[in-house]
Amino acid sequence: MFYRETGQFKSSYKADQAIFPLSQDRWFILFLIIIAFLVIPLTASEYLLQAVMIPLLIFSLASIGLNLLVGYAGQLSLGTGGFMAVGAYMTYKLTTAFPEINIIIVFILAGLISACVGLLFGIPSLRIKGFYLAVATLASQFFLVWMFNKVAWFYNYNSSGTITAPPRELFGITVTGPTATAETRYIVVLAIVCVFALIAKNLVRGRLGRSWMAVRDMDIAAEIIGIRPFQTKLIAFSISSFYCGLAGALMVFLWLGSAETEAFSINESFYVLFMIIIGGLGSILGSFLGATFIVCVPILLTNAPQLFGLSMPIDLQKHIEIMLFGFLIVFFLIVEPHGLARLWQIAKEKLRLWPFPY
Template identity: 70%
Template sequence: IKGFYLAVATLASQFFIVWLFNKVPWFFNYSATGQISVPPRQIFGFLVTGPDASPAITYLFTLTIVAIFALLAKNMARGNVGRSWMAIRDMDIAAEIIGIRPLKTKLIAFAVSSFYIGIAGALLFAVWLGSAEPTEAFGIDQSFLILFMIIIGGLGSILGSFLGAAFMVLMPIFLKNFMVDGLGVQPALSEHVQIMLMGALIIFFLIVEPHGLARLWQIAKEKLKIWPFPY
């Protein structure tokens, strides 16, 4: 199992994690209500967490972290580790023949991806939410949302991760402004249209263009380079 099917298979662990969060008090800091809150923390004299943190400061802090880790991921993908990942992804048997160890390469991929998603979860909880119940903040819906971002943005693409996230965030806003505010449609109907559109896009990208928006953006750039003279 590899690729998209591996991502779907690992979602089964989500149910175990939710059960673990409910049964082990250490995960919610032994709170009687099961809710944990982030204490105020400062970096270089600026408050980045807590109810008194400035939205501009938290945004710049998050943007800095995202930019640093995006550059690290891009450089990693261009190095030996990234090339090993691509070789295993394309054809693991051929990669093993040329000397790449599949077990080690896959373990590194799982470790790096888990580290990245751990940082993202920490930012989501500490900077964005501030306080939440672990089972609600990191439920199965959140996992599916991240999976849909990757599918629509493009599998195996750093740019696709940003495009997919932007699409998943901006599409509900666009539909609300267009259908509810513009056409006067009921909000409930707008939400149903959003779900239908999301399902249709996932089917389209899985069948027609597995590389998602990143590939479409690459094709558009190639077309614009020779426009308006196709020769």
């Protein structure tokens, strides 16, 4: 009744090609952005920001990156953790070497470096695909993490081997380091994620995104109609690594504060892959939904027993949590293999007809 396109006429190509063609959608998104930028930082507790909102946004960014590669370009990759590590370590190196450069520019430079690394590790995709490629990308995961662990230059030869975010300012406000408040870090992360989500959305709607999808659906046919698989795949790898590297940099500098290579283990790669599968392959919205799901479910599972007044030994709880997590993944794949984004779409279709479905 309230959600329908009746009466909304498009009189220009611009209006026709808008990201949100329906005014209800536009208002909803605007509402969401206002809540995210104003209401949440003012009302949310430190715990909510630090444990839920910031990781959620950072992992959304990482899953957008992986989704561009896996969901749009069809190249299965398990090297996300490695590329995130590149972003984090490069930000650390750059900002300690050149403290006067604006931290945002450092983030972007680090992203560009991880894009180059991604390009390098994307080369095998020209010969192989599918699971062979997935296993090949594991090489980047293990090699990069090992390199950051072993080569002391990357963590400035300090004895602990960890990288710690130094305090850096943006417009006179400290945004990184131990003195930065959760609210400022949240706002910075949110702003970066919004900008890059918008860029990603426009990338996949444009020529590049269409050629990715053509390669994904059938690379030989794509080649025949004039798409160069060589360039298309490599660009997909580098842009995806850019996003992942940026997410890794944000993870260390605006969320954790300090990290070791442990933080970028193979499990991280799997978590991001889960996010895009649960959220929906080939959907930017799905990346957000998937990240929300994967970040929130463990927190809910950890807190659920207390809500019901149950108490159990901590390790038993941990095991049950792992089990439930696995169960939920299998369950979701069985119920809706196309992810939460598809469920959202179905809900919207239903809503359009509601309450007179004929």
